[in-house]
Amino acid sequence: MTFLQQSMLWGLLAASIPIIIHLLNRRRHKTVMWAAMQFLLKATRESRGKKKLRHILILTCRALGVAALVTAAARPLVSGLLGWGGGKPDLVVLILDRSASMEATPHSGTVPRRELALERIRDALADLGGTRLVLLDSASGQPQEVPSPDVLNQISTTTATDTTADFSTLASRAAEYLIETPGRAEVWIASDLQKSNWKPDNDRWTSVRAALASLPQPPKLRILSLGGEPSPNQAIRILSSRRAGNELVLDIEITRSEDSTAPLNLPLSSTMNGVRNMTNVTLAGQNFRFRKSLPIPPNQESGYGWLSIPGDGNLRDNAAFFAYGPSRPVKSLLVAPPGEATEYLSIAIAPGGHGGQSVERKDPAQLSRLELEDVAAVFWAAPLPTGQLSESLNRFLVDGGELVFFAPQGESNAEFLGIKWSAITTSEAGKFFILDSWDHEDGLLRDGLDGTPIPADRFKALKRRLPEGEAAVLARWDDGKTFITRRVVDRGTAWFVGSQPDYTWSNLGDADVLLPVVQRAIAEGAERFDAGYLANIGSRAAAPRPGESRTRLDDYGAPVPANEAFEAGIHRFGERTMALNRPAAEDDPEIMTREMLNNTLEGTGFSLFEDSRTTVSASSGPSDIWRGFLVAMLCFLISEALLCLPKRSSQATAEPGTRNPPVKA
Known part of the structure; x- marks a missing residue:
């Protein structure tokens, strides 16, 4: 109130x-x-x-x-957002979530959560005459004075976007703004409480809490969560895009919000260079990954397009955009001495039928420098590099390359990225080292897009070397020792595999394991060349470079010119063409719990208003309830008057015409 x-x-x-x-x-x-x-x-x-x-x-x-x-x-005024405490504030700083997930419509509703939030806030501020309103939206992150709550849903900085949100940064900017703004202030946050946007484990929240508490008049913090459960929704995403000769190969993921295993037949539309085609896909669960190849028309070195599914509970996640450029060969480098392992690796890197793939082998004994500008992946079956070679490989990783180390034959104490090889160990006579566990969803041994696992359970070894050092473990031997580890360096990845494709070591040379491992590393490394065509909205790559202007090329949806920097689509920056998509975090369904909020905003005294209404109504704003208190006053006074009435005597209550009986002596 x-x-x-x-x-x-x-x-x-x-x-x-x-x-x-x-x-x-x-x-x-x-x-x-x-x-x-x-x-x-x-x-x-x-x-x-x-x-x-x-x-x-x-x-x-x-x-x-x-x-x-x-x-x-x-x-008095009462409203869920205004709460039951405090008077009229001089200033309200509104932190508005404009992320893609805010366009989800609540269950049985037709209005997106963002629009519901704007209506609730406008109604809550309607009777607070004289209160200043400052908007801090999640897309631009810049404070903006709003002349009247009535124009909230009319300005461009409250429209829908395909961005993500960072509430720790937004709350910090709100505190900075309030430092130079005296008076009684409140901070209102309108959000769907998506965990990926709040990042409750971010250390920045500690400084946010301290900044708010240190203000001369710490503001009240009110959080508005809208709509309750979301409507059924499907989302499409392009995981990777690469050109292979005269085809564009897309790895695609479609997810749905319902927790159901019932098959769902979904029409998929693909538009490429203005030509549209329709196919059907069937979702058997909540997540479906598949690969789609689109033929590139002759004499078209570059182009763009998008994939789309029918509209549903969130219109911002029904399309994914792609672009491509001229075809280029995929080159890999193999650093290994002559031998059986080198032969098997050469075949796996550039097998027959994989046009455009080539491998160059270099003997580590004759290697003095590396030229890696046009290399997608490096396979290293030799002692770990040092000196200038190590520096070159570090730069290669930073630029997005893939680097795979296989256990070497020779002994060496060298380290790379803090990882070194243990001594060679040999299995007991008549026994093998067996691969016991590996990550089926991530890494070089992950399952295929259709869910088919790699037959890594057939892998066994007579010899092994363990990668030692701090790194993520992706596969282990049956005794719990490490087989594959991973170190991520900027855009690239370094892999350490504790065996080699030599039958005196193991059966890794079998194509059913080695081929997918090598080809996945090459495909991920080749993405650094295709990455120039793909970026996420809000990232540094999605912004024009100095001297470039932005132009929207596609006509999907209803583009808003004033909002194009925050919308997914095909954008041209000077001579560059980029396909910009919403960040992957916006498809994460996890929501902040009350316990998470309590820990994140500890000591701020925040209040949470969960509004499950799914429609906009004129009666959703604050209610002027002074008449109710007047009625209450009358009730209290009437009650007081009744209690003050004298109690009637027993003689007064007797029936008329009766007499008291005589009393005998």
Whole structure:
């Protein structure tokens, strides 16, 4: 509850007047004990408790009647967002979530959560005349003075976007703004509480809490969560895009919100260079990954397009965009001495039927420098590099290359990225080292897009070397020792595999394991060349370079010119063409719990309003309830009057015409 005439609340002190009068009246009478009175006191002792309770009720009704009158004069307003405390603020800083997930419509609703939030906030501010409103939206991150709440849904900085949100940064900017803005302020956050946007484990929240607490007048923090459960929704995403000769190969993921395994037939539209085609895909669960190849028309070295699914509970995740450039060969480098392992690796890197793939082998004994500008992946079956070679490989990783180390034959104490090889160990006679566990969803041994696993359970070894050092473990031997580890360096990845494709070591040379491992590393490394065509909205790559202008090329949806920097689509920056998509975090369904909020905003005294209404209505704003307090005052005064009525005697209640019976002596 908030009050338009907050100064009138000082009148609540008048509620103590009946109590003061009662106490003064008690001091006027002096008690004198005399003998005959003892009999009367004894006769009325049994009813004394009831009389005392009656007097307390009369006094309470008088005090509450005065308090209700004063409260009505203060013009109270009640609304879930405004809460039940505090007066009218001088300033409201509104942090508005404009991320793609805010375009989800609540279950059984038709209005996106973002629009619901704007309506609730506009109605909550409607009667707070004189309160300044400053908007801090999640897309631009810049404070903006809003002249009136009525224009909230008309300005470009409140429209839909395909961006993500970072609430720790936004809250920090709100605190910075309030440092130079005196007066009583409140911070309102309108959000769907998506965990990926709040990042509750981010250390920045510690400084945010400290900044808010250090303000001369710490603001009230109010959080508005809207809509309840979302409507059923499907989302499409392009995981990777690469050109292979005259085809564009797309790795695609479609997810759906319902927790169901019932098959769902979904039409998929692909538009490429203005030509549209329709196919159907069937989702058997909540997540479906598949690969789609689109033929590139002759004499078209570059182009763009998008994939789309029908509209549903969120219109911002129904399309994914792609672009491509001229075809280029995929080159890999193999650093290994002559031998059986080198032969198997050469075949796996550039097998027959994989046009455009080539491998260059270099003997580590004759290697002095590396030229890696046009290389997608490096396979290293030799002692770990040092000196200038190590520096070159570090730069290669930073640029997005893939680097795979296989356990070398020779001994060496060299380290790379803090990882070194253990000594060679040999299995007991008649036994093997067996691969026991590996990550089926991530890494070089992950399952295929259709869910088919790599037959890594067939892999066994006579010899092994363990990668030692701090790194993510992706596969282990049956005794728990490490087989594959991974170190991510900027855009690239370094892999350490604890065996080699030599049959005196293991059966890794079998194509059913080695081929997918090598080809996945090459495909991921080749993405650094195709990455120039793909980026996420809000990332550094999605912004024009100095001297470049932005032009939107596609006509999907209803582009807003003033909002194009925050919308997914095909954008041209000077001579560059980029396909910009929403960040992957926006498809994460996990929501902040009350416990997470309590830990994240500990000490801020925040209030959470969860509005499950799914429609916009004129009655959703603050209610002026002073009339209710006047009615309450009348009820208290009438109750007080009834309690003050004298009790009728037993003679007065007797029936008319009757006489008391005579008393016999």
